[in-house]
Amino acid sequence: MAEKTGPPPSYPDLSAEQTQGGPSSTTSPPSYNDVTGVAGINLIVKAADFAARRHRTQKRKDHAQTPYINHPVGVAYILTSIGRVTDPVVLAAAYLHDTVEDTKTTIEEIEMEFGKEVRKIVEEVTDDKSLPKATRKALQVEKAPHKSPQAKLVKLADKLYNLRDLERSTPHGWDKKRVKEYFKWSRDVVAGCKGTNDALEAALDDIINRNL
C-alpha cells in the first residue's frame, strides 16, 4: 500500500519567474557531474520548469504564434527520441539553451541553479546577440567544429527542430530565399558538428537534401 504523504508544499511568495521547489542554491553551484537516477530526472524537470518560466511571454515566429517554449521542449525530445541521448546534463542544457540568448537570464544564474557542466553547454550554444547578425551566423559556422560533443548534440537537435519548423510553416516575414539561405547556413553549421551522433546527422542530411 502506498504510503500517505502530506499535501504538496505551497510557495506563496514566488513570482512566476522564479523556480519553485527543490533545494535552493543561493550559496554555491550544485555539481551535476555524472548525475543519474532521481537526481538526473530532477535536473531535467527543473530545467524544463525554469525554461517555461523564462520564455513564458515569448512566441515563435510562425503564423500560429506558437509559444516559444515548444522549441526547447522539442529540442530535448529530438535528443531523446532520435539521438537516444540519456545524459541529464545534456537534456537540461537543451531545455535551457535559449534562456541566456533570448531572455534576461544570466549564465551565472544557470551555473548557480544547474551547475558548471550545464553552464558550459549553454554557454557554448549561446550567440552574442550584440553582434551584427552576419557576424553571429559566420561565428556559428567557424566555431562549430571546436565545440564539446555535448554542445554539438544540442546544436544538432536545435538545427533539426528549426529546419523541421521551416518545412512545416514559413515564419512571418520570411520569403523563399530566406528559407533557402537558412537551410544552406544550417548545412555549414551541421558539417562542423559531424561525428557526434549518427541518427541526428542522418535526419539532418535528409531534411537538408530535401530542401536544397
Ligand SMILES: Nc1nc2c(ncn2[C@@H]2O[C@H](COP(=O)(O)OP(=O)(O)O)[C@@H](OP(=O)(O)OP(=O)(O)O)[C@H]2O)c(=O)[nH]1
Ligand atoms: N524555423 C523557425 N525558427 C524560428 C521560429 N520562431 C523563432 N525562430 C528562431 O529564429 C531563429 C532563426 O532566425 P534568424 O532570422 O535566422 O536568426 P535570428 O532570429 O537569430 O536573427 C532561430 O533561432 P535560434 O534557435 O537561436 O537558432 P539559430 O539562429 O542559431 O539557428 C529559431 O529558433 C519559427 O517559427 N520557425
